[in-house]
Amino acid sequence: MKAIQYRTFGGPEVLEYVDLPEPQPRAGEVLIETTAIGINFPDIRERLGLYNRAETRVGGVTLPQVGGLQVVGRVVRTGAETDAHLIGRKVVALMSKGAYAQRAVARVDLLLELEDDADDVAMASVPCQGVTAFLSLQVCTVLRAGESLLVHGAAGGVGSLAVQIAKVLGAGTVIGTASSGARRAFVPGTGADLAISCDSPQWPEAVLAHTGGKGVDMILETIGGDVFDQNFACLGMLGRCVVIGSTRGPGEPLAPRRLMAKAQTLTGVYLPAFFQRPDLVQRGLRFLRDGIERGLIRPNVAATLPLSRTADAHAMLERREAQGVIVLDPRY
Ligand SMILES: NC(=O)c1ccc[n+]([C@@H]2O[C@H](COP(=O)([O-])OP(=O)(O)OC[C@H]3O[C@@H](n4cnc5c(N)ncnc54)[C@H](OP(=O)(O)O)[C@@H]3O)[C@@H](O)[C@H]2O)c1
Incomplete structure (x- = not known):
């Protein structure tokens, strides 16, 4: 072969x-x-x-x-x-x-x-990208209907599927980040309400402005570097940040006390770890297959x-x- x-x-x-x-x-x-x-x-x-x-x-x-x-x-x-x-x-x-x-x-x-x-x-x-996004939104923490979400790398594989999965789950405002103008132009087509760049340190202000100053309920973090820390400037009260990857490197460690001020949660997903929970992988695969069959996920x-x-x-x-x-x- x-x-x-x-x-x-x-x-x-x-x-x-x-x-x-x-x-x-x-x-x-x-x-x-x-x-x-x-x-x-x-x-x-x-x-x-x-x-x-x-x-x-x-x-x-x-x-x-x-x-x-x-x-x-x-x-x-x-x-x-x-x-x-x-x-x-x-x-x-x-x-x-x-x-x-x-x-x-x-x-x-x-x-x-x-x-x-x-x-x-x-x-x-979809299996790796889509199941990773599904586990982030439904298993490691749960995105509830109406909640807002920030998806980093929203023009990429995991990101573009995460936006679509979130909308199927009834998400409220979904904001996606992407690096270039062309990539940001692609993001609303996946169902996101707004596409922004996270290249300047001030990017969290755009998220705060779009969420009435409250910040988002969930962040899917795939960028790392300085962006890892900057996320917490626009994560709201009881917000959850799910670390999926770090395309720019891991960034500085977060002081745990930082989570106390707004009762926030930091969690992570590593798909191979779920090979010991095939039932959860199956849940994700079924969700994606059904969503694609029904034309809800493209x-x-x-x-x-x-x-x-x-x-x-x-x-x-x-x-x-x-x-x-x-x-x-x-x-x-
Ligand atoms: N935890 C897990 O089990 C798991 C599973 C699958 C994937 N991942 C991680 O999730 C992330 C996305 O994976 P993917 O398969 O969706 O990849 P992808 O399609 O290549 O998307 C990666 C995205 O990251 C952005 N990016 C930022 N810095 C980059 C860099 N230095 N090089 C390349 N892209 C960069 C790109 O968006 P812009 O150019 O628009 O910024 C791109 O849209 C990666 O970090 C990957 O390692 C983790």
């Missing part, structure tokens, strides 16, 4: 289009012939070797690595003691690695069956590229060119 593998950490050029033997499913796993493969920002962090640094404390990557966390495809084989009814079924699956290939192994409890007419590309674009697929051009797809994400998500076609 064709796959994308890297043998050293580095830039997109370390990604090699190679022939590999197909992986073998073990008990509780299935082998999927892939039809669409979604790309995630964490795939890039893994490729750079950032998750192998001691201070990151989020596991690591063993070389050589076939990366990638999400696919749609058909089950072609099951492992020992695994229910064979899945053979031939179309599924969407989340996995810890191995998605960038024509055949990929997934755990049965981290996949969801799809109808034959389900949109492969749309479904492949993933914005910025580009569909051949598997052989995965390096170009990574470079696009790193140049911050993709509005929404990028999907790979494993046939080429």
